[in-house]
Amino acid sequence: MRYLPHTDADIKTMFDAIGVKDFADIFSNIPENCRYDREMNLPEPKTEWELNTYMAGIRAMMEVTPDHTVLIGAGRYQHHIPSTIPALMSRSEFLTAYTPYQPEMAQGTLQGLFEYQTLTARLLGVDVANASMYDGASGLAEALLMGIRIGRKKKRVAVSGAIHPHYRAVVDTYFKPTEFEVVELPLLEDGTTDLSSLRDEDDLAAVALQSPNFFGVVEDLEAASAAIHDIDALCVACFSEPLAFGLMKSPGSCGADIVCGEGQSFGMPPSFGGPGLGMFGCRDKFVRNMPGRLVGETTDLDGKRGFVLTLSTREQHIRREKATSNICSNQGICTLTAAMYMASLGGSGLRKLARLNYDKAEYLKQGLQETGAACSFSAPTFNEFVVEFGGDFEPARKRLMEQGIVAGLALEPYYPGFKNRYLFCVTETASREIMDTVISEVAK
Amino acid sequence: MKDIQELNLPADIRYSNDHEWAKLEGDTVKVGISDYAQDALGDIVFVELPEVGDTLGAGDEFGTLESVKAVSELYLPIGGEIVAVNSELEDSPELINQDPYGGWIIEIKPDDSGDIDKLLDREAYLELLKAE
Numbered sequence A: 001m002r003y004l005p006h007t008d009a010d011i012k013t014m015f016d017a018i019g020v021k022d023f024a025d026i027f028s029n030i031p032e033n034c035r036y037d038r039e040m041n042l043p044e045p046k047t048e049w050e051l052n053t054y055m056a057g058i059r060a061m062m063e064v065t066p067d068h069t070v071l072i073g074a075g076r077y078q079h080h081i082p083s084t085i086p087a088l089m090s091r092s093e094f095l096t097a098y099t100p101y102q103p104e105m106a107q108g109t110l111q112g113l114f115e116y117q118t119l120t121a122r123l124l125g126v127d128v129a130n131a132s133m134y135d136g137a138s139g140l141a142e143a144l145l146m147g148i149r150i151g152r153k154k155k156r157v158a159v160s161g162a163i164h165p166h167y168r169a170v171v172d173t174y175f176k177p178t179e180f181e182v183v184e185l186p187l188l189e190d191g192t193t194d195l196s197s198l199r200d201e202d203d204l205a206a207v208a209l210q211s212p213n214f215f216g217v218v219e220d221l222e223a224a225s226a227a228i229h230d231i232d233a234l235c236v237a238c239f240s241e242p243l244a245f246g247l248m249k250s251p252g253s254c255g256a257d258i259v260c261g262e263g264q265s266f267g268m269p270p271s272f273g274g275p276g277l278g279m280f281g282c283r284d285k286f287v288r289n290m291p292g293r294l295v296g297e298t299t300d301l302d303g304k305r306g307f308v309l310t311l312s313t314r315e316q317h318i319r320r321e322k323a324t325s326n327i328c329s330n331q332g333i334c335t336l337t338a339a340m341y342m343a344s345l346g347g348s349g350l351r352k353l354a355r356l357n358y359d360k361a362e363y364l365k366q367g368l369q370e371t372g373a374a375c376s377f378s379a380p381t382f383n384e385f386v387v388e389f390g391g392d393f394e395p396a397r398k399r400l401m402e403q404g405i406v407a408g409l410a411l412e413p414y415y416p417g418f419k420n421r422y423l424f425c426v427t428e429t430a431s432r433e434i435m436d437t438v439i440s441e442v443a444k
Numbered sequence B: 001m002k003d004i005q006e007l008n009l010p011a012d013i014r015y016s017n018d019h020e021w022a023k024l025e026g027d028t029v030k031v032g033i034s035d036y037a038q039d040a041l042g043d044i045v046f047v048e049l050p051e052v053g054d055t056l057g058a059g060d061e062f063g064t065l066e067s068v069k070a071v072s073e074l075y076l077p078i079g080g081e082i083v084a085v086n087s088e089l090e091d092s093p094e095l096i097n098q099d100p101y102g103g104w105i106i107e108i109k110p111d112d113s114g115d116i117d118k119l120l121d122r123e124a125y126l127e128l129l130k131a132e
Helices: A008-018 A048-061 A084-089 A107-124 A136-151 A165-175 A196-200 A221-230 A242-246 A284-289 A316-322 A332-370 A394-402 A432-443 B035-041 B113-118 B122-131
Strands: A156-160 A181-185 A204-210 A234-239 A258-262 A278-282 A295-299 A305-309 A384-388 A421-425 B020-025 B028-033 B044-048 B061-067 B071-075 B080-085 B106-110
Touching (some): A084 A332, A107 A278, A107 A295, A136 A156, A136 A165, A136 A204, A136 A234, A136 A258, A136 A278, A156 A165, A165 A181, A196 A221, A204 A221, A221 A234, A234 A242, A242 A332, A316 B071, A332 A384, A332 A421, A332 A432, A394 A432, B028 B035, B028 B080, B106 B113
Parallel strands (some): A156 A181, A156 A204, A204 A234
Antiparallel strands (some): A258 A278, A295 A305, A384 A421, B028 B106, B044 B061, B061 B071, B080 B106
């Protein structure tokens, strides 16, 4: 759909047709005392050159440059983006496409979304995936609300304390104005979630775990979903690093009823924390309770295959206050980017890349342990892990920063009591030389 | 959409303001939606049914009907315990469109069997439709 701004002549024609003489006339029914009549306090526009200089100035203030190797994940991951991806996703047909309300003129977009849904459903091991939520955090909140809708009379949900702190904060924001309660499950010493308290629960609609969790630890989703189903609750499995499923069993195949998480790793740069991609899927029997857009495959009057938005009666523009969510959009360009990424790598590529991430992370983990740092959690990890340093790590971290390496995330601000514990992430972007530099600085 | 004269409105059952019908069969009451309602909704694609054993009051929501263009709540015309649901509707929701009176939705044991007489008879329901 083209965007063409109106000329003054176009505007005059429209004004004449509706019988107004200028813009002020259109707002004439707004009372005088409700109008803002002062000048807006906005800076003057800049020329293209001035703007470039201004942005370069901001960039120069950043401590971390694109030349740094960032050994932090914590929900946002450094991955190589194949050149084919930006070349393809920046095509104007994809980048500027509007949301596909009219199937007759949006078949390209709809087909792209349908293929994304198919790839996502296969990756996550679910029957059906939607056209995406905004990000992993809001996706988790929506998954829990979906659990409440399915659970009907139940009023409580449980979330693991090992879920990303920001995801848990977003869940709290969503649940605060409701009558429903969110309880937090504690951790075991090995870094996995302690599910023992579930045995005494009978009013939980859904229980959410993240795997790999915030500490990089792989949760035993099969055991968890069994324990959760035993108390007649739904198992929500969330993630922040979907690459893990190149190596780990899909959450769906482990018994999860709803799977949701962040898809940024699949072809999107970290970008200061946004935009995100809320990958979301569930069992077929819950599809009518699922939030978000859903693209379906059908045939037209002539029997030709076509794609449409389907099950629209769940959505807020039709169902209103009883809708599955207030979302009436999706992360279109991110969705297509992720589809391109998944299609480019394929199953074998994802497997190899996941293996590489895992192996490199193990290399750094072992190297740090040999210097005397303690691995905080004994359970298996994917491409992130937590180590505890004997003394103050900050001087070594500062030296590494000067050498272009961002060495880990201090956890104490998120988990009081985790003094000297750092969360490291190693992806395919960290070379052996970089890792050896980190190990030798720590050893000093 | 059908004209009022074209609508099938049996005389031996009662109707509610929400376009449901109720029919006494022994000591239970079957509930469904009227020909007017199924015509207005369009092709029904999914029926959400309550659980057998639930006890609800008059006016309580007991399920939903999803058509291609809307989802409509179903309201219990008289209070009672749900003793049966029409499970055929799970696979064949279109039964309601094809035969709105044979295609019953739920069967209840009414709290008070006299409640059904408080509902509209055919004439009163026709008056309601004419006013719509």
